[in-house]
Amino acid sequence: MGRPIRSILKPFLxxxxxxxxxxxxxxxxxxxxxxxxxxxxxxxASRSGEEQRTIDVYRQVNEAVVFVTTxxxxxxxxxxxxEYQPREGTGSGVIVDARRGIxxxxxxxxxxxxxxxxxxxxxxxxxxxxxxxxxxxDIGVIQIVDPPPSLTAVTFGDSSNVEIGQRVLAxxxxxxxxxxxxxxxxxxxxxxxxxxxxxxxxxxxQTDAAINPGNSGGPLLDSDxxxxxxxTAILSQSGDSAGYWLCDSDRWYPQSIARTYPHGKDxxxxxxxxxxxxxxxxxxx
Numbered sequence: 254m255g256r257p258i259r260s261i262l263k264p265f266l267x268x269x270x271x272x273x274x275x276x277x278x279x280x281x282x283x284x285x286x287x288x289x290x291x292x293x294x295x296x297x298a299s300r301s302g303e304e305q306r307t308i309d310v311y312r313q314v315n316e317a318v319v320f321v322t323t324x325x326x327x328x329x330x331x332x333x334x335x336e337y338q339p340r341e342g343t344g345s346g347v348i349v350d351a352r353r354g355i356x357x358x359x360x361x362x363x364x365x366x367x368x369x370x371x372x373x374x375x376x377x378x379x380x381x382x383x384x385x386x387x388x389x390x391d392i393g394v395i396q397i398v399d400p401p402p403s404l405t406a407v408t409f410g411d412s413s414n415v416e417i418g419q420r421v422l423a424x425x426x427x428x429x430x431x432x433x434x435x436x437x438x439x440x441x442x443x444x445x446x447x448x449x450x451x452x453x454x455x456x457x458x459q460t461d462a463a464i465n466p467g468n469s470g471g472p473l474l475d476s477d478x479x480x481x482x483x484x485t486a487i488l489s490q491s492g493d494s495a496g497y498w499l500c501d502s503d504r505w506y507p508q509s510i511a512r513t514y515p516h517g518k519d520x521x522x523x524x525x526x527x528x529x530x531x532x533x534x535x536x537x538x
Contacts (some may be wrong), residue, residue: 307436310422310478315432316374316405317348318424318471321358321381321395323366339367345425345471346371346395347407347480354379354400358470359485360386360393369395374432377401389452391485393470407472410479415439415458423462423484425471437462446486458482 300308323342344362349355356371363369369381379401384394397404415421419439427433441459460473464484473482 306476307422307434310474310476311424311434314405314407314472314474314478315424315434317407318374318426318432319346319348319356320372320426320429320431321346321356321362321470322370322372323363324368325365326367342366343426343429343467344469345467345484347424347470347472347483348404349406349409349480351404351406352400354381354397354404355384356381356395356397357483358393358395359483360388360391362470363393363395364388371395371397372431373401373404391452391454392483407474407480408478410475410477410481412458412481415442415475415481417441420476421458421460421462421481422474422476422478423460423464423468423471424474425464425468425484427465427467429467433468435463454485457485 321344323344325340325342342362344358346356346358346362349357363383364386366383369383370378371381372378380398381395382398384396386393417439420436421439422434422436424432424434437460439458440461443455444457444459445453445455446457447453458473458481462473464471464487468484471484472480473484475481
């Protein structure tokens, strides 16, 4: 004969009783109209002075960083019709003149682009025109067509004051993740590397800040949020941030900007830079 139901349920009786009691308690609270008390709000974790400084710098500068999208036309000899095919590229840029919508980026981000668009921090897209590029320093300058009012621009720093061991911040769009912040230190100075175009880039800043594909053209900042470099190249066997990033020294900016400006015009007016009044920054990946 089968076991009595009572003997089968006996091991579960305490659990059943506990569940029944819980149901009765909740029902009584609802009937009395008393709200169920939520867990007390958790206090915000304490922040060190250095953490708060980083937070403030990001709030101050992040909206100056733009997402750059380019369309280039590439000839594919393996295509049956042997036509030019559009190819999309992405990178970063940083606004340096809010009134005119002037953006610094890398030459290898925008070089040979048939069309350039930038996405601002508010998610809106704008067409951009090419002002010029300087392959010798891998610097490119673009300008937003009909820029909106109240853009945020970065402040130039002075890379001649940068020292090994100094903390630096990088903001960019790695893998399409907009305005990502990473930090590290200046690992070395005056590095030399070959650019994607084959030019020799000299006087670069080496940093261990985590930077990945998509960061190219974004700003390298000092701890006060001033531009000291444009993220340019990575030394890595895997192609990701498991290596070191190299950033152009801002001491090359005046020459680079002069070479990017077409028809030999005075480039000092392009960024509102007068002779002797220029404060430099650096380029990175």
